[in-house]
Amino acid sequence: MSEEIRYRKIIHVDMDAFYASVEQMDNPELKGKPLxxxxxxxxxxxxxxxxxARKFGVxxxxxxIQAKRNCPExxxxxxxxxxxxxxxxxxxxxxxDYTDLVExxxxxxxxxxxxxxKKGNPSATLIAQEIRKRIFEEVGLTASAGISVNKFVAKIASDYNKxxxxxxxxxxxxxxFLEKLDIKKFYGIGKVTTxxxxHHGIFTGKDLKSKTKEYLEQHFGKSGGFYYNIVRGIHNSEVKPNRVSKSVAAEHTFNENLTSEIFMQERLERIAAELEKRLKKYNISGKTVTLKIKYSDFTTQTRSKTLPYFISDKGLLFVTAKELLYQERMKDSVRLLGISLNNLNTEIKKTVVVQLRFEF
Structure with a gap:
């Protein structure tokens, strides 16, 4: 007799239009209006x-500017x-109140x-209903939820009845469920991959499932194996309560486009100071500094440099970002600058995943 497959019970809770809903809750005059x-x-x-506002494509x-064009009101x-x-x-x-395994x-x-x-409730579905009810009654906002055997499917499911x-x-x-799904609905498959x-005749989960692992790895590289697994419901990433940040960033959009690199330098110094505050708060440092530049035509460019040592000091962040700024000429006026730090000193621990069987 083969060993029984064991499953986790995962809930993905997603607040509905969170920032906008908070604003409408705090200011009743905004309720029912495109915001x-x-x-x-x-x-x-x-x-x-x-x-x-989303009804107008915002x-x-x-x-x-585009949002206002779509919705003049x-x-x-x-x-x-x-x-x-x-x-x-x-x-x-x-x-x-329900679990300490919250990511x-x-x-x-x-x-x-x-x-x-913590409630001893065998039904993840009923727990999700209860959580959503409490959020509405205690906070005043609505939430949607997806419930399934792993994070990947739960994430997709939470968007299903929003x-x-x-x-x-x-x-x-x-x-x-996954076979019938449009490929663009798969979490982690963006526009370019879609x-x-x-082009490879993959429009649904069923189409994806028809491709061999070798075929997918040949045409989609390392991600091929991931696609092969997820369409079969195989995704063993556990819920990590202490999710480790992969990068820390600070950026600023300017009221007027900048054309002078001297002015950009001044702004970068302030951004570096803000980034230092965030890093110090969590005692994080990193080796790779990335400068983000968004031009007036909304195209974005990034330039990175990896140092041989960890940094978190605003002076070193600024000096490195300034070096990246002068690395090549600007192609247009600049509307946004940002600095991010990754390759952090935080340690990611890998654990063995054990599936557990419960009734849904």
């Missing part, structure tokens, strides 16, 4: 859009990250492993 957090009709980039990372508000963090902390406290991905989403939970909904993909439903897959 963009960040940017403006003159400059900047949209950080988040309300569902009313999306995060879109320029404020769009209201812009400045982001209040301290407020978002305050709300996020309240939501995480609710999560921890935040950002302020508005997290994975929870409830295989063994907003204010949830979807459970049981162990025996995983492969069928187009490449289309």
């Amino acid at each position: 963009a957090v960040g940017g403006s009709e003159v400059r900047g980039v949209v950080s988040a859009a309300s569902y009313e 999306r995060s990372a879109m320029s404020g 769009l209201i812009f508000v400045r982001p209040r990250f301290e407020r978002y963090k305050e709300i996020s902390n309240k939501i995480r406290k609710i999560f921890h 935040p991905l950002s302020l508005d989403e997290a994975y929870l492993d409830v295989s063994q939970n 907003p204010n909904g949830q979807k459970t993909v049981n162990p025996d439903e995983v492969e069928d 187009e490449k897959m289309y």
Whole structure:
């Protein structure tokens, strides 16, 4: 008799239009209106859009100018990250009432492993319902959730019945669920890879599943093996409560485009100081400094340099960023500058994954 396959119970909770929803909650006059957090009709980039704005095609990372074109009635508000963090902390406290295995991905989403939970509830589906109900009653916001055997499927499922909904993909439903899915809905497959897959006749999970591992590795490199596994529901990454940062960054979008490298230098010095604060707060240092430059035509360029030692000091960050700034000529006026530090001194520990069997 073959050994029984054992499964985890993973919930992915994703707040609905989080930044925009907080603004509408705090200012009732904004409820039901198309809203963009960040940017403006003159400059900047949209950080988040309300569902009313999304109906007009307004999306995060879109320029404020384009967002206003799409939705002339769009209201812009400045982001209040301290407020978002305050709300996020309240939501995480609710999560921890159920499990300590909580892995935040950002302020508005997290994975929870409830295989063994503090409530002794055998149903991950009911736990997700209860968490969403508590978030609404105690915080005043709606959340969506995906429930399945691993993080990958749970993440996809949480987007299935948005907003204010949830979807459970049981162990025996995983492969069928993924086979029917449009390839662009697969988490981790971006626009460029999607187009490449289309060229290879891969439009759905079923198409992806029909390709051999060798074929996928030949055409998609190291990621081929990952694609081969995920479409079969194989994704053994555990929920990591102390998720290790891979990089720390600070950046600034300017009110007016900069053309003078002297002015850019001044801004870089301030950005380096801000980055130092973030690094010191968490006692992090790193070896690779990356300068991010966004031009007036919205194209982005990055330049990196890896040092032989770890740094976190604003002086060394600034000197390295300044060297990268002068590495080659600017191709246009600059609207944003940023400095990030990776190749960090944080240690990532690998653990052996053991699947556990529970009823959903």
